[in-house]
Amino acid sequence: MKKLNNFQELEQYRQQLKKQVAADQVVISVCGGSGCLAFGGEKVAAALEKEIKKAASVKVQLKLTGCHGFCEKGPLVVIRPQGILYTKVKPEDAAEIISETVVNQRIIDRLLYKDPVSKQKITKEDEIPFYKNQKRIIFGSNGFIDPTSIDDYIGIDGYAALAKALKGMKPEQVISEVEKAGLRGRGGGGFPTALKWKTCRNAPGEPKYVIINADEGDPGAYMDRSVLEGNPHSVLEGLIIGAYAIGSSHGFIYIRHEYPLALKNFQTALAKAREYGFLGKNILGSGFDFDVQVNQGGGAFVCGESSALMASIEGKLGEPRAKYVHTVERGIWDKPSNLNNVETWANVPIIINKGADWYARIGTDRSKGTKIFSLVGKINNTGLVEVPMGVTLKHIVFDIGGGIPNKKKFKAVQTGGPSGGCLPESLLDLQVDFDRLTDAGSMMGSGGMIVMDEDTCMVDVARYFLNFLKDESCGKCTPCREGIRQMLAILNRITEGKGLEGDVEQLQEMSGGIMDAALCALGGTSPNPVMSTIKYFRNEYDAHIRDHKCPAGVCKALVTYSIDPQKCIGCGVCLKNCSSGAIKGAKKKPHKIDPKKCIKCGICYEVCKFGSVKRS
Amino acid sequence: MKKAAVDKIIDSYGADRSQIIAILNEVQDEERYLPEETLKHIAERLKLPLAQLYSISTFYRAFSLVPKGKHQCTVCMGTACHVRGSDRVLSEIERVLKVKSGETTKDREFSLDTVNCVGACALGPLVIVDKEYHGGASPNQVPTILGKSKPTAKK
Numbered sequence: 049m050k051k052l053n054n055f056q057e058l059e060q061y062r063q064q065l066k067k068q069v070a071a072d073q074v075v076i077s078v079c080g081g082s083g084c085l086a087f088g089g090e091k092v093a094a095a096l097e098k099e100i101k102k103a104a105s106v107k108v109q110l111k112l113t114g115c116h117g118f119c120e121k122g123p124l125v126v127i128r129p130q131g132i133l134y135t136k137v138k139p140e141d142a143a144e145i146i147s148e149t150v151v152n153q154r155i156i157d158r159l160l161y162k163d164p165v166s167k168q169k170i171t172k173e174d175e176i177p178f179y180k181n182q183k184r185i186i187f188g189s190n191g192f193i194d195p196t197s198i199d200d201y202i203g204i205d206g207y208a209a210l211a212k213a214l215k216g217m218k219p220e221q222v223i224s225e226v227e228k229a230g231l232r233g234r235g236g237g238g239f240p241t242a243l244k245w246k247t248c249r250n251a252p253g254e255p256k257y258v259i260i261n262a263d264e265g266d267p268g269a270y271m272d273r274s275v276l277e278g279n280p281h282s283v284l285e286g287l288i289i290g291a292y293a294i295g296s297s298h299g300f301i302y303i304r305h306e307y308p309l310a311l312k313n314f315q316t317a318l319a320k321a322r323e324y325g326f327l328g329k330n331i332l333g334s335g336f337d338f339d340v341q342v343n344q345g346g347g348a349f350v351c352g353e354s355s356a357l358m359a360s361i362e363g364k365l366g367e368p369r370a371k372y373v374h375t376v377e378r379g380i381w382d383k384p385s386n387l388n389n390v391e392t393w394a395n396v397p398i399i400i401n402k403g404a405d406w407y408a409r410i411g412t413d414r415s416k417g418t419k420i421f422s423l424v425g426k427i428n429n430t431g432l433v434e435v436p437m438g439v440t441l442k443h444i445v446f447d448i449g450g451g452i453p454n455k456k457k458f459k460a461v462q463t464g465g466p467s468g469g470c471l472p473e474s475l476l477d478l479q480v481d482f483d484r485l486t487d488a489g490s491m492m493g494s495g496g497m498i499v500m501d502e503d504t505c506m507v508d509v510a511r512y513f514l515n516f517l518k519d520e521s522c523g524k525c526t527p528c529r530e531g532i533r534q535m536l537a538i539l540n541r542i543t544e545g546k547g548l549e550g551d552v553e554q555l556q557e558m559s560g561g562i563m564d565a566a567l568c569a570l571g572g573t574s575p576n577p578v579m580s581t582i583k584y585f586r587n588e589y590d591a592h593i594r595d596h597k598c599p600a601g602v603c604k605a606l607v608t609y610s611i612d613p614q615k616c617i618g619c620g621v622c623l624k625n626c627s628s629g630a631i632k633g634a635k636k637k638p639h640k641i642d643p644k645k646c647i648k649c650g651i652c653y654e655v656c657k658f659g660s661v662k663r664s
Numbered sequence: 665m666k667k668a669a670v671d672k673i674i675d676s677y678g679a680d681r682s683q684i685i686a687i688l689n690e691v692q693d694e695e696r697y698l699p700e701e702t703l704k705h706i707a708e709r710l711k712l713p714l715a716q717l718y719s720i721s722t723f724y725r726a727f728s729l730v731p732k733g734k735h736q737c738t739v740c741m742g743t744a745c746h747v748r749g750s751d752r753v754l755s756e757i758e759r760v761l762k763v764k765s766g767e768t769t770k771d772r773e774f775s776l777d778t779v780n781c782v783g784a785c786a787l788g789p790l791v792i793v794d795k796e797y798h799g800g801a802s803p804n805q806v807p808t809i810l811g812k813s814k815p816t817a818k819k
Binding site: 082083086087119120122264265266267268269270273274305306307342343344345346347348349360361362363365366422424425426430431462465496498500504509512513516520522625627647649650651654655 | 727
């Protein structure tokens with residue numbers, strides 16, 4: 049491919065690409081997101097490829113795309129132009145998909161999605177409630193393009209926003225467009241993006257740096273990875289536009305080493321963008337120069353924090369520093385550095401293409417656009433969902449997520465990762481946006497949404513997050529390093545049934561201290577999971593402390609297993625599976641658990657088909 | 665690891681100090697730990713104090729200073745996996761392998777580690793053995809997942 053030297057050449061090339069794709073071309077998209085790959089998506093794609101080669105009469109294009117979002121039902125296969133969705137596809141289904149659906153135009157009933165509420169089979173992807181109730185402006189392209197093909201991206205109007213900005217907009221105009229759109233940072237804090245850009249642009253010092261934060265560390269959040277894996281050029285295009293607006297010619301991406309596919313796809317995107325002339329000297333003949341360097345993370349949660357990330361890029365330890373000197377003024381090597389996360393950058397081309405007015409019509413007063421959430425935990429439709437800011441929690445959890453499995457009762461939804469909080473059932477009507485989540489004692493964070501049911505212990509959840517943060521605290525400042533440790537000790541005591549009156553108040557007091565005194569946002573927000581569970585689920589703390597009971601049956605020390613002799617038929621399955629030899633009993637006679645030998649692993653509870661093992 | 669192989673990695677990153685994590689990641693992938701000799705060599709090549717390399721190698725989770733086992737067993741401890749019972753799966757694995765998370769069995773067969781989230785939340789609780797994903801794991805599946813014969817219960 050020869051370099052595209054100017055705007056005209058790009059447009060000509062785009063038209064040429066669009067002409068090549070016939071409207072009736074059959075395209076089979078196999079989801080290649082990490083969820084579907086783990087379910088065997090790659091084998092499905094290989095089997096389909098083999099079958100396509102065999103069927104010489106049909107012309108089919110096969111694409112291994114990025115994540116489609118509906119991870120629960122993977123591997124996913126979509127057949128276009130009809131838009132037929134097949135779920136949980138196995139390699140053995142490949143021959144039938146080609147011969148029946150592609151050649152004979154017949155639907156394979158058993159591969160269709162069945163709506164758990166209406167019990168109806170649904171043929172088309174866009175008619176399924178999970179997709180129908182979303183607004184996928186960032187994430188929607190994933191299912192249509194091969195992430196390793198820059199031509200696919202150009203074919204869906206990729207790099208048109210870059211051309212528009214370079215051709216007809218001054219840097220200040222780009223910034224004011226982003227300002228009018230009301231874009232706020234998707235990484236956690238929700239800081240106004242345009243204000244950050246403007247500060248960096250006006251800060252003294254050269255060169256200036258722009259950075260993609262792809263160190264997505266919140267457990268239960270994986271939208272950034274899926275955008276990078278599935279549509280890396282959209283993030284890169286956003287970065288180049290941002291660099292132009294800020295006046296930077298050198299960019300970085302800091303990416304987690306746990307995301308090898310995202311790294312690979314982004315590196316491919318960089319190489320292709322250089323070849324086509326979207327990176328390098330004199331981009332599209334505009335006179336603007338820019339290139340990007342890749343830096344890998346080493347598995348430290350704190351490196352998602354801006355100053356720690358920049359220290360890590362410099363090859364130092366990833367420790368944050370006090371915030372009175374902003375990184376937009378003095379960041380990497382003390383030069384002005386502008387950091388935004390993956391999803392934020394991916395919003396930029398859309399704003400430039402469609403205009404700030406269009407964009408600002410989506411969302412609420414102060415939170416514009418859409419947000420991608422990873423809806424996980426005790427939920428029927430696990431996956432990535434993109435919705436306009438301002439929809440209710442209920443809409444996300446029940447209309448899109450399909451509610452709680454196994455007829456269990458909803459208890460809470462945790463948002464914002466380790467810096468966020470747990471929101472109870474009474475707040476299900478809360479409109480989800482930056483400010484309302486913060487007001488409710490949680491936060492948007494990067495968009496993890498972990499659903500919890502009646503079997504989740506909220507004290508254990510608080511303990512879980514503190515344990516996570518204890519491991520991930522970098523150790524630089526005392527409030528975070530020691531404070532979290534001490535709070536965790538109290539929580540451990542409570543979950544072991546050794547809680548004391550006054551422990552909750554002590555936790556609250558320590559939380560206040562850490563919030564005020566910690567160096568960075570990771571430490572400052574670390575008490576949030578504890579504070580919010582105390583606020584909304586105080587009764588569970590009291591049950592642990594006063595009654596020595598774990599109402600959800602999670603905390604090992606407070607749980608005992610027993611067998612109901614009325615229900616036990618003496619099948620012996622629990623006895624066979626018991627790894628500590630604690631179960632005794634003759635065949636066809638009720639069995640018994642020896643509490644002295646029981647290690648409370650819960651295997652018997654799981655394997656009993658008659659519900660005779662009781663956990664109390 | 666031979667010096668020439670280490671040099672090749674270092675040179676592929678232009679002997680750039682700011683690429684230290686990427687360089688160490690590659691050594692770790694190759695050797696499954698960071699040997700002292702290799703660290704010394706990298707320090708020399710990049711003209712960095714060995715102490716700084718030591719602090720980096722112990723700060724980031726990805727690195728280990730002791731050799732890892734033949735098989736790598738990783739339990740996802742993400743929030744989604746946690747609420748679905750991953751810690752019960754972990755304690756069963758710890759019991760079967762007789763090691764704690766972060767350790768390697770005496771016969772150097774298995775290394776057991778936890779990870780904070782691999783983003784395959786639909787599969788939780790998730791156990792990864794040698795890059796193979798075992799979704800929906802429960803304590804009683806542990807022996808099968810580890811590919812070991814089931815320990816018989818003491819009667």
